Amino acid sequence: MKSYLNVNDIMKINGVSRAKAYKILRTLRAEKQDGVAFQDTYESKLIGKAVIPSKIYLNFFPHASGSIRALGE
Incomplete structure (x- = not known):
């Protein structure tokens, strides 16, 4: 799983x-x-303004865990 998500990932x-x-x-x-x-x-x-930790993202969008795992592969 990716540690940080950028705009393209979102x-x-x-x-x-x-x-x-x-x-x-x-x-x-x-x-x-x-x-x-x-x-x-x-x-x-x-690290800059263009990323968010995936942990924080998952707190607000818990259904996205499978999608984030797929991005990391």
Whole structure:
């Protein structure tokens, strides 16, 4: 399974346009988990703005686990 998902991965998994995939990415990066938004973490600043950890993605889209596994192969 991929550790991080980018916009192209989100487009494939959800079957959405690039603009919608970016909106999903920005929304998930801003969501707080355990009191901290991913976009505010050191890890986020280190790897850049164009990815989201698959763990966070699966918290909001649990049905996508099989699709993420298929991307990693």
